[in-house]
Amino acid sequence: SQTIHQWPATLVQPVGSPLSLECTVEGTSNPNLYWYRQAAGRGLQLLFYSVGIGQISSEVPQNLSASRPQDRQFILSSKKLLLSDSGFYLCAWRHQGSSYEQYFGPGTRLTVT
């Protein structure tokens, strides 16, 4: 069976510091991968998605970037965090092919102070 991992589970970082959140998927190959942010009162926002290694699509302009160095690894980064980057970050995956469902990881709670 497939599983999705995210770490860390929680993170408190000062403004201006860098960020690296990691997501890995087990038990499947060549998945589509997604990063979402859930900010208070703003619902769930798609940040990035990837259909393959090195292929990243950005949905919204922002202070964040994403990379996919390996087939089942998806990294969310920032060089300098802003207060507005605080939120709950969720990684998700699905099989290739638009008819498949998305499965979500447990999330990372980021607080920028």
Next chain:
Amino acid sequence: GDSVTQMEGPVTLSEEAFLTINCTYTATGYPSLFWYVQYPGEGLQLLLKATKADDKGSNKGFEATYRKETTSFHLEKGSVQVSDSAVYFCALKLSSQGNLIFGKGTKLSVKP
């Protein structure tokens, strides 16, 4: 553009009360519709789905019917439990793309 609109929460109910969470959508194509649930401190889990008009999705006592004429997918449960306390997200997926578009979520609190 394509979008999902949910009733704003929070919704507070007593145990065994009837639940309705409204969801309407705007889409240019023929989307699939989903309800996801997020329990406190966790990621999202798929609760139910419907892929075409008049389909009814159901799971764990929850139901939702895909109404094309009213572009709606309202979530219902006849008797809620304290363990149903969570945030519920309505979402659509266009077959041409496969990415999900979410509503803002509705927080449900069930009191004993």
